Amino acid sequence: DQQVKQNSPSLSVQExxxxxxxxxxxxxxxxxxxxxxxxxxxxxxxxxxISSIKDKNEDGRFTVFxxxxxxxxSLHIVPSQPGxxxxxxxxxxxxxxGTSYGKLTFGQGxxxxxxx
Amino acid sequence: xxxxTQTPRHLVMGMTNxxxxxxxxxxxxxxxxxxxxxxxxxLELMFVYSLEERVENxxxxxxxxxxxxxxxxxxxxxxxxxxxxxxxxxxxxxLLMGLAGYxxxxxxxxxxxxxx
Numbered sequence: 001d002q003q004v005k006q007n008s009p010s011l012s013v014q015e016x017x018x019x020x021x022x023x024x025x026x027x028x029x030x031x032x033x034x035x036x037x038x039x040x041x042x043x044x045x046x047x048x049x050i051s052s053i054k055d056k057n058e059d060g061r062f063t064v065f066x067x068x069x070x071x072x073x074s075l076h077i078v079p080s081q082p083g084x085x086x087x088x089x090x091x092x093x094x095x096x097x098g099t100s101y102g103k104l105t106f107g108q109g110x111x112x113x114x115x116x
Numbered sequence: 117x118x119x120x121t122q123t124p125r126h127l128v129m130g131m132t133n134x135x136x137x138x139x140x141x142x143x144x145x146x147x148x149x150x151x152x153x154x155x156x157x158x159l160e161l162m163f164v165y166s167l168e169e170r171v172e173n174x175x176x177x178x179x180x181x182x183x184x185x186x187x188x189x190x191x192x193x194x195x196x197x198x199x200x201x202x203x204x205x206x207x208x209x210x211l212l213m214g215l216a217g218y219x220x221x222x223x224x225x226x227x228x229x230x231x232x
């Protein structure tokens with residue numbers, strides 16, 4: 001049973017336009033969500049996160065939106081740049097589980113391609 | 117060296133071989149993780165070490181044996197692997213969560229393992 005799902009395996013966007021990457025989760029105990037970006041031959045790099053007490057977090061061109069009632073989060077990249085082309089992973093953590101090390105559950109990733 | 121490093125980057129081994137993967141973090145973190153990423157699957161957490169003590173073993177077969185001799189180093193010893201164990205093995209580290217909440221994980225570049 002996959003608790004974090006990214007239903008779009010790939011997304012193609014023109015440079016300068018908005019990229020919207022989506023993520024759905026099923027575990028209502030998740031209370032912290034993260035987005036990671038991964039280039040080929042590199043490990044995932046932390047991008048942005050959001051706590052379940054918020055519905056939006058913004059960092060430069062990147063904004064994450066959380067809809068708890070729908071168990072859905074999205075990552076918006078505006079404007080998109082060719083250097084944003086990578087695999088994007090959504091991840092979730094259930095802090096209420098009492099673990100101090102932040103156990104993450106990942107989605108399967110979405111390949112974003114930004115065309116010049 | 118900075119961040120999280122992993123060696124080797126690529127490894128090909130037969131089913132009867134014994135090999136080890138090495139991870140080193142230079143971030144002063146006190147939790148370390150092994151993940152497995154198979155093709156078209158989400159990252160799967162394998163092991164977690166918190167303050168050099170193994171605190172999580174996610175139903176991983178005994179042919180994978182982790183070792184954490186100190187807070188900066190993590191090993192994954194491999195023995196009698198199967199072809200289906202071929203995957204990207206990622207190491208990550210983080211600070212243990214404090215009152216401020218979640219601390220994100222920092223990943224190494226991974227070891228691409230092929231079992232013949």
